[in-house]
Amino acid sequence: MRTSLFLVALTLALGAAQAQDAAAGRVKAAACAVCHGRNGISMAPNAPHLAGQPAIYLVEQLKHYRSGQRSHEVMGVIAKPLTDTEIDNLAAWYASLQISVQVP
Amino acid sequence: MRTSLFLVALTLALGAAQAQDAAAGRVKAAACAVCHGRNGISMAPNAPHLAGQPAIYLVEQLKHYRSGQRSHEVMGVIAKPLTDTEIDNLAAWYASLQISVQVP
Numbered sequence: 001m002r003t004s005l006f007l008v009a010l011t012l013a014l015g016a017a018q019a020q021d022a023a024a025g026r027v028k029a030a031a032c033a034v035c036h037g038r039n040g041i042s043m044a045p046n047a048p049h050l051a052g053q054p055a056i057y058l059v060e061q062l063k064h065y066r067s068g069q070r071s072h073e074v075m076g077v078i079a080k081p082l083t084d085t086e087i088d089n090l091a092a093w094y095a096s097l098q099i100s101v102q103v104p
Numbered sequence: 105m106r107t108s109l110f111l112v113a114l115t116l117a118l119g120a121a122q123a124q125d126a127a128a129g130r131v132k133a134a135a136c137a138v139c140h141g142r143n144g145i146s147m148a149p150n151a152p153h154l155a156g157q158p159a160i161y162l163v164e165q166l167k168h169y170r171s172g173q174r175s176h177e178v179m180g181v182i183a184k185p186l187t188d189t190e191i192d193n194l195a196a197w198y199a200s201l202q203i204s205v206q207v208p
Binding site: 045048 | 144145148155164173175200203205208
């Protein structure tokens with residue numbers, strides 16, 4: 001019983017690790033850098049910073065762009081071919097970047 | 105000619121300053137803190153960090169929420185009564201927060 005519980009936990013953990021591969025997301029994110037910056041700090045005044053954003057939020061937004069629920073000329077085209085795994089990876093990469101804020 | 109150009113520039117600058125009042129935005133932003141954090145660092149996994157986001161992006165998104173072009177149950181209700189000036193001020197406040205990123 002204990003062993004099977006352990007195996008279930010291990011399988012779930014491996015599944016999560018597979019589903020969210022920040023290193024793979026980093027490679028994929030090269031295409032995002034033009035607007036969102038190499039480290040997720042945006043270069044364009046109408047593009048948000050992605051660094052440190054919660055993964056759940058990023059996954060949700062990319063899926064909304066993919067489905068058309070959130071519309072944006074460029075992001076619609078970019079998100080269209082992304083798989084769920086690629087979205088998870090991209091989100092994991094950007095979420096892994098630590099940000100700190102300085103209040104004026 | 106020089107004087108009139110200077111006056112035009114001054115008027116534009118004052119106009120911009122009036123249109124974007126970060127201090128007023130800070131006060132207004134108290135209502136946003138529940139989800140987006142007191143200093144724009146989100147407390148909720150499905151709410152984005154707003155600290156340091158480009159003002160132009162924030163203005164655009166708040167107007168999209170207000171018009172319904174971008175849909176979100178909570179943000180739709182919150183953005184509905186905002187005036188253009190309040191949106192400009194909120195954007196100015198969040199954009200004034202400096203963020204820095206640490207790459208893993």
